[in-house]
Amino acid sequence: MLNLISLTKLLGGEKRIRGGVHPDGHKSLTAGKPIDGGFPLPKKLFLPLQQHVGQPAEPCVKVGDTVLKGQLLAYSQGNISAPIHAPTSGTVVDITEWPAPHPSALPTPTLVLEPDGKDLWAELNVPEDPFALPPEEIALRVGAAGVVGMGGAAFPSAVKLNLGRRSKIHTLLVNGGECEPYLTCDDRLMRERAEQVVDGVRIMLHGLQCGKAKVGIEDNKPNAYAAMAKAAQAFPEIEVHQVPTHYPMGWDKQLIGYLTGLEVPADGRATDVGVLMHNVATAYAVHQAVRLGRPLVSRIVTVSGRAVDNPVNLEVPIGTLMGELLRYCGWRPDQTQRLLMGGPMMGDALPHADVPVVKGTCGVLALAAEPAAEAQPCIRCSRCVSACPVGLLPLEMASRIKAGQLDGAVGYGLKDCINCGSCSYVCPSKIPLVHYFRYAQSELVARQQAQHKSQQIKRLVEDRQARLDRIKAAQAAAMAEEEA
Numbered sequence: 001m002l003n004l005i006s007l008t009k010l011l012g013g014e015k016r017i018r019g020g021v022h023p024d025g026h027k028s029l030t031a032g033k034p035i036d037g038g039f040p041l042p043k044k045l046f047l048p049l050q051q052h053v054g055q056p057a058e059p060c061v062k063v064g065d066t067v068l069k070g071q072l073l074a075y076s077q078g079n080i081s082a083p084i085h086a087p088t089s090g091t092v093v094d095i096t097e098w099p100a101p102h103p104s105a106l107p108t109p110t111l112v113l114e115p116d117g118k119d120l121w122a123e124l125n126v127p128e129d130p131f132a133l134p135p136e137e138i139a140l141r142v143g144a145a146g147v148v149g150m151g152g153a154a155f156p157s158a159v160k161l162n163l164g165r166r167s168k169i170h171t172l173l174v175n176g177g178e179c180e181p182y183l184t185c186d187d188r189l190m191r192e193r194a195e196q197v198v199d200g201v202r203i204m205l206h207g208l209q210c211g212k213a214k215v216g217i218e219d220n221k222p223n224a225y226a227a228m229a230k231a232a233q234a235f236p237e238i239e240v241h242q243v244p245t246h247y248p249m250g251w252d253k254q255l256i257g258y259l260t261g262l263e264v265p266a267d268g269r270a271t272d273v274g275v276l277m278h279n280v281a282t283a284y285a286v287h288q289a290v291r292l293g294r295p296l297v298s299r300i301v302t303v304s305g306r307a308v309d310n311p312v313n314l315e316v317p318i319g320t321l322m323g324e325l326l327r328y329c330g331w332r333p334d335q336t337q338r339l340l341m342g343g344p345m346m347g348d349a350l351p352h353a354d355v356p357v358v359k360g361t362c363g364v365l366a367l368a369a370e371p372a373a374e375a376q377p378c379i380r381c382s383r384c385v386s387a388c389p390v391g392l393l394p395l396e397m398a399s400r401i402k403a404g405q406l407d408g409a410v411g412y413g414l415k416d417c418i419n420c421g422s423c424s425y426v427c428p429s430k431i432p433l434v435h436y437f438r439y440a441q442s443e444l445v446a447r448q449q450a451q452h453k454s455q456q457i458k459r460l461v462e463d464r465q466a467r468l469d470r471i472k473a474a475q476a477a478a479m480a481e482e483e484a
Helices: 135-144 157-166 185-192 194-208 222-231 252-260 280-291 322-328 383-387 394-402 406-411 422-426 433-483
Strands: 005-008 014-017 045-048 072-075 090-099 107-115 171-176 213-218 238-243 275-279 298-304 312-317 336-341 348-350 363-368
Touching: 045 090, 072 107, 135 157, 135 194, 135 280, 157 194, 157 275, 157 280, 171 194, 171 252, 171 280, 185 194, 185 222, 185 280, 185 298, 194 213, 194 222, 194 238, 194 280, 213 222, 213 252, 222 238, 238 252, 252 275, 275 280, 280 298, 298 322, 312 322, 322 363, 383 394, 383 422, 394 406, 394 433, 406 433, 422 433
Parallel strands: 171 213, 171 275, 213 238, 298 363
Antiparallel strands: 005 014, 045 107, 090 107, 298 312, 336 348, 336 363
16 A cells, blocks of 8 residues: 555556555545535635745725725735735725734734625726637636636746747646645535636636646546536537546646656656646636636635534635634634644644635634544654655655755655655654655745845845945045145
């Protein structure tokens, strides 16, 4: 089970999956329940200006302004950024610092909107036919709608679409794997809104000028597969495939390798092998943005865990506090051991629930207390090596990190680690390996930032000294001229 797994399933050929694990599912808590759209509008919505990879958005409204649903609140800055829109109609009551949905929960610039309860849309820019638009117009509309990667990465989707068009993509890969335990928001989306997801895939194909799309869905979601296959039946350019239930199948390099047989270079991108990957929820957001002219102002979130009485998938406005979602679902705080944004394998632990849902929030989990296993010394069983989907040596990296030898850990591939947690999951000594790697990677980033700052300071000092030298030389020359 933990060694390299050979699976014969797809396209009549043998597919090999490197590493990975089969964590306990827990998807049954929410998989059988329809998406709940009855969540009431909160009294306030908290919209961080940094909800995506790249530069934070810049507010274009001020406190006291009344806004309509979908109205632009903050515009994107720089090449990698995404705008923020009003999730409902109401009044901007503050632009302040509010805890970010991050393990640190450090304050981040946040726009606070008080809903008026009317939920009135602004005028939308709806094209008569999306497929009559120039391909580059698709990316423009997706970018203007603030669409980002909905699987958690939160990378601005328009940037990927533009990059894909320039890179001559031959295959658009659509990730419906949802390999994290507990999470079922993509499963329910595919079951209930498959036609809209497929429409979003077709629109992205048009924008990329790409002729083929492959949708990968783990085989523990037969209803989602059936719904997507039926919705795509009339479009031969879209293939819907079942892939093995095997964490982390949602990792792009794993899914690309399985569905196309192509291997992305260790330090390369999917576009290097002619493939671009988007999540199914992103495809749905693209449909909303281009077909209907609606910016990204809400999303489906799995609210689950054993410390929740009624786990369910909720469609909620961006900016809703996670605590409100949990209370709506019967949260028992006194029985909560861990709060997570995302899944238990790669999600972010949260210190409290007073943080908002952002565009990349696919799940909010309240996990009940479990007996904590104490870490034991490594027994050199190498299970972590077999489980690593990247092909690294987790036990060697961890020993270097514990010894303070970060460079040594880098030599064993620390920078290539995707923090999937497979190594920690299989470790019989219960060593929190992935925590070591996350710590070390953050240390490397901090060192790089410190080095960059030091270089900047050195450059400023040198520039100042050069300026003083020039002034001094000019003064000396002037004095010499006067004396002459």
